[in-house]
Amino acid sequence: MKSNSLNSPIDEIKGVGPKIKSQLELIGINNVEDALFLLPKSYENRTKLTQIKDLIPGQPFQVEGEIIESKIYYPGRRAFFAKITDGTGFLQIRLFFFSQQQAKSFEKGLSVRIYGVIRNTGNKLEVFHPSYKIFNSKFRPPLDDTLTPVYSLGSSKITQYRLRTIILNCLKKINESNLNEQNIDKTFFDQNISRLSIKEALKIIHSPSVKDDIVKIKQFEHPAQKRLIIEELITNLIGVKISTKKIDKMVAAVIDSNDKILSSFYKSVPFDLTNAQIRVIKEIQADIKKSKPMRRLVQGDVGSGKTLVAAGAILTCAKNNLQSVLLCPTEVLAEQHFKNFSTWFANENVDIAILTGKTKKKEWEKIDENLRSGKIKVLIGTHSIFQERVSMKNLSLVVVDEQQRFGVKQRFEMLQKSKEELLPHQLFMTATPIPRTLAMTIFADLSVSKIDEMPPGRNPVVTSVMSNDKRDELVKRLEVICSEGNQAFWLCTMIEESESLDVQAAESAKEWISKRSNNLKVGLVHSKLNKSQKDSVIENFRNGKVDVLVCTTVIEVGMDVPNASLMIIENAERLGLSQLHQLRGRVGRGPNMDAHCVLLYQGKLGEIAEARMAAMKETNDGFKISEIDMKIRGSGEILGTKQSGGMELKIADLMRDAHHLDNAEELANILISYPNEVEILMKRWVGNKQDLIAAQ
Numbered sequence: 001m002k003s004n005s006l007n008s009p010i011d012e013i014k015g016v017g018p019k020i021k022s023q024l025e026l027i028g029i030n031n032v033e034d035a036l037f038l039l040p041k042s043y044e045n046r047t048k049l050t051q052i053k054d055l056i057p058g059q060p061f062q063v064e065g066e067i068i069e070s071k072i073y074y075p076g077r078r079a080f081f082a083k084i085t086d087g088t089g090f091l092q093i094r095l096f097f098f099s100q101q102q103a104k105s106f107e108k109g110l111s112v113r114i115y116g117v118i119r120n121t122g123n124k125l126e127v128f129h130p131s132y133k134i135f136n137s138k139f140r141p142p143l144d145d146t147l148t149p150v151y152s153l154g155s156s157k158i159t160q161y162r163l164r165t166i167i168l169n170c171l172k173k174i175n176e177s178n179l180n181e182q183n184i185d186k187t188f189f190d191q192n193i194s195r196l197s198i199k200e201a202l203k204i205i206h207s208p209s210v211k212d213d214i215v216k217i218k219q220f221e222h223p224a225q226k227r228l229i230i231e232e233l234i235t236n237l238i239g240v241k242i243s244t245k246k247i248d249k250m251v252a253a254v255i256d257s258n259d260k261i262l263s264s265f266y267k268s269v270p271f272d273l274t275n276a277q278i279r280v281i282k283e284i285q286a287d288i289k290k291s292k293p294m295r296r297l298v299q300g301d302v303g304s305g306k307t308l309v310a311a312g313a314i315l316t317c318a319k320n321n322l323q324s325v326l327l328c329p330t331e332v333l334a335e336q337h338f339k340n341f342s343t344w345f346a347n348e349n350v351d352i353a354i355l356t357g358k359t360k361k362k363e364w365e366k367i368d369e370n371l372r373s374g375k376i377k378v379l380i381g382t383h384s385i386f387q388e389r390v391s392m393k394n395l396s397l398v399v400v401d402e403q404q405r406f407g408v409k410q411r412f413e414m415l416q417k418s419k420e421e422l423l424p425h426q427l428f429m430t431a432t433p434i435p436r437t438l439a440m441t442i443f444a445d446l447s448v449s450k451i452d453e454m455p456p457g458r459n460p461v462v463t464s465v466m467s468n469d470k471r472d473e474l475v476k477r478l479e480v481i482c483s484e485g486n487q488a489f490w491l492c493t494m495i496e497e498s499e500s501l502d503v504q505a506a507e508s509a510k511e512w513i514s515k516r517s518n519n520l521k522v523g524l525v526h527s528k529l530n531k532s533q534k535d536s537v538i539e540n541f542r543n544g545k546v547d548v549l550v551c552t553t554v555i556e557v558g559m560d561v562p563n564a565s566l567m568i569i570e571n572a573e574r575l576g577l578s579q580l581h582q583l584r585g586r587v588g589r590g591p592n593m594d595a596h597c598v599l600l601y602q603g604k605l606g607e608i609a610e611a612r613m614a615a616m617k618e619t620n621d622g623f624k625i626s627e628i629d630m631k632i633r634g635s636g637e638i639l640g641t642k643q644s645g646g647m648e649l650k651i652a653d654l655m656r657d658a659h660h661l662d663n664a665e666e667l668a669n670i671l672i673s674y675p676n677e678v679e680i681l682m683k684r685w686v687g688n689k690q691d692l693i694a695a696q
């Protein structure tokens, strides 16, 4: 094996053919090193079995039992049902997507070992789509002796099992490889921060043995994890330092504005802007008047009217004949913004275009041409679109809505995009407040504007918590609010990692409501529908032809339907506090409306879920919510989200790991003077940006 074996293409690893290779590319894995640094986001414990009598709904378990019943049935659509027992109780298994072969394999009398989240439906214990192994009880497979890592699969179709096998195969190469780390490892050793080399740390992280401290591992506090978390933080801190230096040397377009530039726009929006909105627009205008590239974050709670602020900034540029881009996390949101901007700018003589994954080739070409010529002044689209080459004549402002991507990776991308030209001004909009300490270190040069005022007439959304057993009551409630002319969302979430199950849950919720009420017009929107289907349902909801919109989290951010006054969230115990707050923010947007949010939960609420529900009942203030969120997390809860604090990180979580920042800062200051090591770190944690570093 050559010393650079970690750079060898991933298809040199056993089990990776062309198909798998392309699926791996989707999650950023091109070579062996990429695979080793795809780090688990959580772990499953399959080293032990739990008896059925001890199962707790809402949590994952490994269970074994004899198959006593198994059949295909048709509850509206084809489904599979099996029942097992271990002598202490019964457990039902349901599959909604399965092959004939799979159904057949559940033979009565055989045993099955399953792993999955237990649900409690009307006194029966169930599990949907568990992972499973069927065997003859005479040949019982041994239990695992390592924890099972769970990786983020993104849009890739690869299975967890396949990915684990590939990563384990990559790990086999690690001993013979030269990870080229002496100086980095040594820095850690010298500062007494970790005695583990990077190789040792990676081995433990991808396959922690039962002999390791499982509790620490599950809480991301194991020394191996600490080693990598700090390394990632160091890299980001170094990246901020390098890019800040670079940005300081660059210039942006000087964009003029005066009090009158937006006056016709202010007149044509259908309401008065709040003082906070006007103030923040002015802050932005003051920034973009300077040749120093703006990097400003607008924080404003859900519903505070951030879109209008973005529109003000964008129009200021357009009136100076300069182009802007508005980047959205979802297509639904891009379309909503496009509609709003088209109305708000109707009298402004400004060309606006929208680009999404579904824009037809012909149209794309036309837009492309008009972007190059400078005719189109405003481009609205999703991030993925922008990442592919979009060429513009004079891009002067990039607004990023709701995605909270303002990490080092994005900085580098932006710098790369504008190599020869001017750097565009950048504006980020988020409802999630960033803790001050983080803002000061990681986002060093980000200025912050706050929209600390809600549009007038907004009543707080009254939140209640309710057991799923009582959901029958909700139909009446839906009928009442819809007969009064309002509308409702019914949001379904199921098991993390499974979009198909979300869809299934939404389909059955729609059926359930429709069966119980003849008066309600129920619409359904989820990710499996195609664009025109999605569009027409959402359009029908917007114009009131649909009363109740059953949906999955596709509507999570940004969706704005002022007439909606009730939000029902199924399995609310599964969602994080900030997500719940975001979702609740979808209702009560019209003036003087009595809006409600009902959080439905299954089984018995755990302590942490209960604390979240209590917080939701107590306050509508996003800043308070995020404070409480931090406290709850601080008490040791491990969340799967690594997005918190606004960066895409591989293992670190800025909230969870904030206490490592001091150490990381100290090490960053040492390592920054070793260009080779900086290059290794950047390549590993941020991506291939050597040219930038070389040019520092």
Ligand code: ADP
Binding pocket: 271, 272, 273, 274, 277, 300, 301, 302, 303, 304, 305, 306, 307, 308, 455, 456, 558, 560, 562, 589
């Ligand atoms: P968010 O900050 O969550 O992105 P939006 O920009 O979507 O909020 O605005 C929420 C709703 O409030 C929209 O329907 C918008 O038209 C409306 N809105 C925004 N500003 C005002 C205002 N000054 N007065 C009344 N309604 C407003």
Ligand code: MG
Binding pocket: 306, 307, 401, 402, 558
């Ligand atoms: Mg918004």
